[in-house]
Amino acid sequence: MTGDSVNGDRAPSTLAFLLSQVGIHASRRFAERIAEVDLNPPLFRILNLIDAAEGQSQQAIGAGIQVPPSRMVALVDELEERGLVERRPNPEDRRVRALYLTRKGRSALTRGRAIAKAHEEELTEGMSETDRTRLTKLLQKMVDQQAIGRGVHPGLSS
Amino acid sequence: MTGDSVNGDRAPSTLAFLLSQVGIHASRRFAERIAEVDLNPPLFRILNLIDAAEGQSQQAIGAGIQVPPSRMVALVDELEERGLVERRPNPEDRRVRALYLTRKGRSALTRGRAIAKAHEEELTEGMSETDRTRLTKLLQKMVDQQAIGRGVHPGLSS
DNA sequence: TATTGTTATACTCTATAACTATA
DNA sequence: TATAGTTATAGAGTATAACAATA
Numbered sequence: 001m002t003g004d005s006v007n008g009d010r011a012p013s014t015l016a017f018l019l020s021q022v023g024i025h026a027s028r029r030f031a032e033r034i035a036e037v038d039l040n041p042p043l044f045r046i047l048n049l050i051d052a053a054e055g056q057s058q059q060a061i062g063a064g065i066q067v068p069p070s071r072m073v074a075l076v077d078e079l080e081e082r083g084l085v086e087r088r089p090n091p092e093d094r095r096v097r098a099l100y101l102t103r104k105g106r107s108a109l110t111r112g113r114a115i116a117k118a119h120e121e122e123l124t125e126g127m128s129e130t131d132r133t134r135l136t137k138l139l140q141k142m143v144d145q146q147a148i149g150r151g152v153h154p155g156l157s158s
Numbered sequence: 159m160t161g162d163s164v165n166g167d168r169a170p171s172t173l174a175f176l177l178s179q180v181g182i183h184a185s186r187r188f189a190e191r192i193a194e195v196d197l198n199p200p201l202f203r204i205l206n207l208i209d210a211a212e213g214q215s216q217q218a219i220g221a222g223i224q225v226p227p228s229r230m231v232a233l234v235d236e237l238e239e240r241g242l243v244e245r246r247p248n249p250e251d252r253r254v255r256a257l258y259l260t261r262k263g264r265s266a267l268t269r270g271r272a273i274a275k276a277h278e279e280e281l282t283e284g285m286s287e288t289d290r291t292r293l294t295k296l297l298q299k300m301v302d303q304q305a306i307g308r309g310v311h312p313g314l315s316s
Numbered sequence: 317t318a319t320t321g322t323t324a325t326a327c328t329c330t331a332t333a334a335c336t337a338t339a
Numbered sequence: 340t341a342t343a344g345t346t347a348t349a350g351a352g353t354a355t356a357a358c359a360a361t362a
Binding site: 006013014016017018019023024025026027028116120123124125126127134135136139140141143145146148149150152155 | 308
């Protein structure tokens with residue numbers, strides 16, 4: 001590939017190009033790996049959020065990461081069908097469905113986290129500790145400067 | 159958003175998360191901006207590639223960035239309908255359609271490049287020149303280490 | 317037989333709008 | 340009237356497979 005004459009590697013890549021190139025690669029690769037535990041990135045992300053705030057409503061969870069209500073339904077449906085999440089009635093407001101992880105859900109989350117860690121290591125393979133820290137800081141600064149929102153992943157929102 | 163209790167910002171982000179977060183943001187933002195000249199990222203990319211290798215066949219262009227033949231048809235169809243690209247017969251092989259930019263295509267490309275430059279500036283706003291260079295080098299190293307392929311954008315391939 | 321370009325088709329992801337049951 | 344959840348539906352983007360013309 002690198003030796004082809006018809007590709008885009010003649011000009012040095014811009015930061016914008018590199019960022020989107022590496023970012024999409026990282027997302028794709030993570031999607032591949034998290035599939036090993038029969039999850040996909042959105043599902044894994046929701047599992048994490050429920051774990052961090054058990055008993056919250058579907059829409060409260062969704063609002064935090066800019067996921068519309070209708071999508072939350074589909075996502076939670078799938079998690080519930082697989083027995084990873086439970087929808088419990090909220091006695092104070094019968095419209096609300098409070099979300100809880102099942103034991104199976106908790107175990108899936110643990111396995112997912114191990115994969116996330118392995119993915120992180122794969123992605124930073126061959127990088128010195130200094131470079132990792134440096135890169136993290138630069139990207140974090142960008143998230144703040146560009147007002148992306150910490151923890152808000154655009155691939156799971158609008 | 160940053161003050162919400164139900165979001166993902168409690169734990170410090172991993173490099174994998176940051177990379178995909180910032181990368182997808184950069185892609186989305188670029189898509190928004192390039193729409194100002196009535197293009198989308200794949201179309202702009204193809205325009206660039208044709209400019210760099212005029213007279214090549216559709217499939218030769220597509221192969222360099224891992225785009226399947228059937229998709230090249232749709233992409234070039236659209237560019238041709240808008241009068242940005244011309245398909246010319248190749249007298250040596252009548253199966254082949256050689257691609258050329260029209261004057262209008264060249265002008266669209268110029269305007270697109272100006273937008274790409276503005277996008278680059280927006281994305282690196284508030285960053286020192288040192289940090290830009292540093293970030294570029296780190297990402298470039300990652301592209302090589304992860305065998306992503308210089309100039310090959312995963313968002314325009316498989 | 318192999319290759320270029322094409323068509324037909326289908327699948328994934330996602331959002332918008334309308335609906336229901338509660339409040 | 341407003342809100343939580345739901346359903347119906349449609350659009351964008353993309354890939355695979357089969358096909359026609361030419362090599």
